[in-house]
Every structure is written in C-alpha cells, then in structure tokens.
Amino acid sequence: MYEIKLFLDQSKINKKGLAPLSLTSQFKGRTVKISAGISIAPAHFNVDHQSLHPKTPNVVLMRDRIQELTKQFTSALAYFDKLGMVPTNTEITNRIQQQVEPEQAAVKTKRDERIVPFFAEFKRISAKRRKPSYLRTFNQVEGHLKNFSTSLTWAMLTEKKLDEYTDFLVDNELSNATIHNHIKNLKVVAGEARKQGFVVPDAIDNYTYKGERTRPISLTKAELDALIQTKPAIGSGMWKAYVRWLFRCYTSLRISECDGLSAKNFHKEGGEWVVRYTSAKTGKENILPISTPCVDILESCGWRIPAMSRQGESDYMKELCRQAGINTPIVKVRHSGINRVEETIEKWKVVSSHTARRTFGKRFIEEGGSLFDLQIIYQHDSIKTTADYIDMTITDLLKNSKGIMNRI
Template identity: 25%
Template sequence: MAQAKFTLKEPSSKTNTLVYLIYNYQYSRFKYSTSESINPKFWNPISQRAKETKQFPEYPEFNTRLDKIENAIKNVFRRLLNDGIQPNNTLLKKEIENELSDHRLKPKKRSFLSFVESYIKESALNKREGTIKVYNTTFKYLKEYSSKYKTIDFENITLEFYNHYTAFLAQEHLLSANTVGKHIKTIKSFMNEATERGINENLEFRKKKFKTIREEADTVYLSIKELEQFEKLKLSATPRLDKVRDLFLIGCYTGLRFSDFTQIQPENINNDNTMLFIRTQKTSERVAIPLHKTVRTILKKYNNKLPKAYTNQVTNTYLKEVASLANIKELVETTITRGGKVEKSVSPKFKLISTHTARRSFATNLYIADIPAISIMKITGHKTERSFMQYIRITQEQNADKLLTHAFFQ
C-alpha cells in the first residue's frame, strides 16, 4: 500500500532545515523537497507535522500546507492508476508540481543571486567564519559578472557560462588556478543546495566538464632536522616569537589544523601525558594522537595550559621571523598559474612557511618514517589516500632513498 510521510533533512540541526516528502509505492521510493523548512525543535516526528506551540505561531498554516502536499501526492498517484499509467518518480514529480501549482502552493520562482544571498545569511548561523568569507567573495564576483556581462540565473549556469566565467576570474581578476577552482566549487555547492530544495532543475553543473580546477601547489614542509633548529632557538627574550614557535611545533607533531592545535585544553590530555584526545572543528571528528616528546616538553613548560594564540594572519607573520632565525633559508622555486600564465619565482624557504606547513610537515615526516598511510590518515582525518598524498612533500631523491631500504631492492 502506498504511504506518504514527511522527514527532516537534518533532524539534529540547530537552525531551520528542509522538510522532505517520502512516498513509498509499489516497492519504489519517491523523495520530494516540499521547499518548506522548520527548526527541528518545533517538529513532531510522530505526527510528522509542526508542534502546536506558541513558540511557532505559524504552525496551523505550515501544517495545512503539508496536508495539501500529502493530498496532492495521493491524488496524483490514484489518478495515474485510474488512467492505466504506471507511476514512476519522474511522472510523480511532474504531476505533483502541476497539482501544487493548481493549488497555488508552488513557491514563487527565485533568482539564483537572490537564493545565494539568502543562503549565505542562513549559513552564517551554522557554518565557520572562513566558509562564510569564501561564500561572500564568490557572491561578489557573481554579482560583478552578472552586471557586466549577462544576468546569471539557474537556467543559464551551463558549460558556456563555465568557460566564460573561469576566463573572467583568471584574466580580468588574475586569480590563480586554485582560487578559480575554489569559486567554481562554491558555485556547485550553491547549485546543489538549490537543487535539494527543489528550486533548481538545471543539472548541467554536474557534468564532468564543469569541473573544479586544481593545480598542485608548491608548498613546503619542514624536516625533523629543521624542526630541531626551531626547537633549539632561545626566544625567551622575545615572548611573542617564543609563543608562536611553541604552538607551531605542537602543530608539527600532532598534525592538527591551526584552529585545533591553538584550542588544546588540559582536559584534552590524558593523566600520564601520553595521549591527546580532541574533536576537530572542521570535521567534528574525534581523534586520538600519541604525544611526541617535543609536545610533552612544551606542555610541561605551560603546565598543560597553552598560551592564547594570535590570529592566523599575525601568527604567519611572526612564524616567518622565527623560521628566518632558525636559518631556514634555502632557495625554493615555486610556480603558479595566474591569468592563464605560469609564473615562476624563487624565494628563501622561510618566506613560504605558514601555520598549515605544520600539518604538511607532520604527514610527510611520518610517511618518511614508514608509518602506514592509514595510521596517519586516522589522525589527519583524510578520507582517501589520494587526498592524503597531496599533503606529502618529498622529492624524487627522498623517495628513492626511502625505497633503498625496501626488501625488493636488497
């Protein structure tokens, strides 16, 4: 027997989440976005309707709209059977939208840019500040392109748009290939969200050629010997550099991101100071990390209560100063594709070091030490070996030296 029910997209969300209609029929399952959203605290999962509470005064109208959607799917299904037509998901979607349109329930068509603007405001409540900053930058470029060339809407986000827009970012704004790729990735996430909500029907953005551009970055790592040079520096006369050096070394020997290794508290350390347990901010994953002797020494220095960190930007400035004092000055050639052209430059290594170098150094040094990739990934949180290997920074010579000890070459 066919059955309709309503479920929330994210039942544990602290903010509004979409309501889906699920219709099970003839061993098939039809999922449809109602375009309605509600805070889960006002949702009754048993009745599959909004709670009748003064805290959500619009519950009568909200529940009435869900009632009409449920009646619509039942009417559509029954009509198809009566007409001798075998129901399928494509037919059900088409027919229910016609039915809802007749009842004036179909939402007013929204433009792509207005959707993005409202989605950014909504996301500010539950996404990280860095993510919102990326969203706003992408939105700024989209508005500029739309006013300068052609109004962007859901239906014209095509491969033609992709080719013209990536050229606009690369040639007019001289953005690097990776930055262009980041903006394309963000547009795809906007489109996915709009599609999930039933606002967008154009799926050309999911084609292979609508790809996120990525260029392997010339990033550096610090060897164990170089980290020892950091550790040996006498910086007590310059507290700001002393603090930055210590926190950076924590990152180099734990593999944590800046947002995580700067938030370590005494309760994250076990009683015998051998293990660190922490839930990462970006992925909310709980990781367990054995404490390296350098980390134990630094924690002891601060009685397990690490000093408050400077901002990432300020830390990066001071970090280059520390690296210069540690004599990390070998010349490194880097390349970057900007405006469609490959640019090469040579810089002393200390100028290329940032807080993220810590995480790359951790992964690379453990890999060189023959620790299995899967064990390192348990700490770094990488889901695939491919994404993990992008963190590893060893030269062809280092790779060959590593292989020399393998039984195959003996």
C-alpha cells in the first residue's frame, strides 16, 4: 500500500566518512521520512537495489533494524491515513515511538547475547573452580574481541566470522602460538555460554588455527603508483582515506599514530622534513624523516591528517585499490577441523591497514635499507618479527645482500 524507500543523505557525511540513512515514502502527494538511526559509508549503499553491501559492518543487525522500521513506518502511515491526516515527519516519529515503547520495556528484560559482555559472567561462574592466574589468560582475548567487534553475538560466530577474527589477530601482529591460544580460550568460553543456554554455532567446535594463512600483503611500486593516480575528489571520504593510507605507505606509522597529526608535528631538521609523533607501542615521542612524495601528500591536505573511522578507511581503500586495478590473484588459506580450504581472490579484497605499513617496509628493503634499520623504525622486538611482518624470505635476504657476501 505504501512504497517505502531508503535514502542516504550524502550531503551530511560526518568526519568518519559516514552518511545518515532514512526511510522515505510518498504520502498524499508529499514526501515524508524518518531517520533509520544508522550511518554508513556511501560505498556500502546500492541506490538502484535499495540494499546494503554484504561487507557493511554489522550488516545483519542493520538489515533487521531497517525491516522492523519499515513495518513501523507502514503502520504509522496507515494510522494517519485512517484519520485523514497528512502528518509531519516529527508526528510520524512520535507515533512510532508510542508503538515501540511497550516493546522496549519488554526488551530490557532480555539477556545480552553479545560475546564480550559474557566474559565477565564467565569469570564470575568460573571463579570457584578455576585459578585466578588461569582466568587472567582470558583478559587478552576479551580485549582483542572488544577491538574486533563489541556487537558480535554468539549466534554470529560462524566459520566465516572466525576467519575474519583470526585475520584481525594476524594484522595485529600476534604470533601463531598466541592466535592458537586465543581460539582455544574462546572455545572454553563458548562451551560455558552453551551451558547458560546461548545458541553457539557448531563452527567453533572444529575450528583450528594452524598458522598457515594468507601471506602478508604489500603493494609493489607499480601498484603504489597506480593507486596514487586514482586521485579521488578532494574533501570526499575516499580522498581522506587516500591521504591517510598513502601517508602511512611513506612513513610506516600505525593508524593510531597518524590520528591528530597536524602542522605542529612537521618541521625541518638539517634541511630535511621530519614528523614528530607519539609511539603507540612505547608512548614516547619519536622523530622520523619523511620523503618528498610524503611532503606532497601533506601539502595537499594542509599538513593535517584527516580524521576517519578505521572501518570507513578500510572500505574506501578496498574500492580505491579496485579502481587502481590491483587485482593480482592471492591464495587465501584457512583450516576447519581436518579440512584445508584454499580460496583465490583478487588482491584489492584483502588489503588492510597493515598493507600500508608493509608496503613501506618492502619498498625500504628494495631500495637498499637494512632489516635492522627497519626493525628500529617499526619498533619490533626482534629481527624475525620484522622479517615475518613484511614476508621477507631467505631468497629475498640473499637477493638483498647480493655482492656483500663476496666482499667479506
């Protein structure tokens, strides 16, 4: 009876690169709308199909929210139609609120299905039969899950979601042994959740992490040059992601180290430009020389690194890499029980925040830099960590040291 459409207001994109989503309808010759209470990146909304991209963060919850709002919007319009009224947007919103208040009161009594809050319950239940030292090993798992997704529920813990979580841990430079222990502890908590009546998919029971995974991804010089040539519109969300990402490709800085950088962080020492920043690892101030291409990037953004959410930056960068033709086939490997699964996907689909840092490292070594110097720049605890991080093999090492061994 009433055609409800989705509308993404891109004129109101916020600092995180997200735009508000609304539901609209034509009612008695007038356009009426209500807010969906959702903001998403423009790249995640298909206007023609009136749908959200499957990769949209929390897409399942958002779709459920939109479906429920559509029913409430339709019901409110039917109410005003019966009264012969042409309501304002505020009147429609108030009518919907009147309808859902009794439902909200009931929802408050429902238990929290999310995984992260259950950790506190798990520790309380386990306190009598498990040692405090053992329970403390779950703190790090809880912390990484918080950073991964605070809205993740037990029902959402599918094999695909577990793959995403282990990829997230890999990108955070955790060792294979640590990731294995993370999954092991998560299984323990999942078992307790089942005892408490939560629905936990069977996927986690047979899920294992064996350290064989997609090799660390970095861009070649040709790919980096192609990415630079995409040149998105200045001021757009895609441009902000472009600036942030290229800055890290030329400096190796972590996302958190880039946030808030402005003109006061950049100056010349001995005729060379440097950046002063606070290390995310040590909390101390560091100084790092920056190259001419990096200075060009900074001049284009007024010497201030634009702010943006991590998810928004990730989404835009995948799209920019796709536009740049960065589509080299990449073999992604995962394990489920005894099954080893290989999947060949295009490179742009697996770029992440660490791809920028790794690109710097690869280019640094290719231009004659030493692995020891790179370890200092990265602030890694060992040479091995640095070599593993940029996927430097023995063959690469021999190639890099060609001629040196003969001069010893």
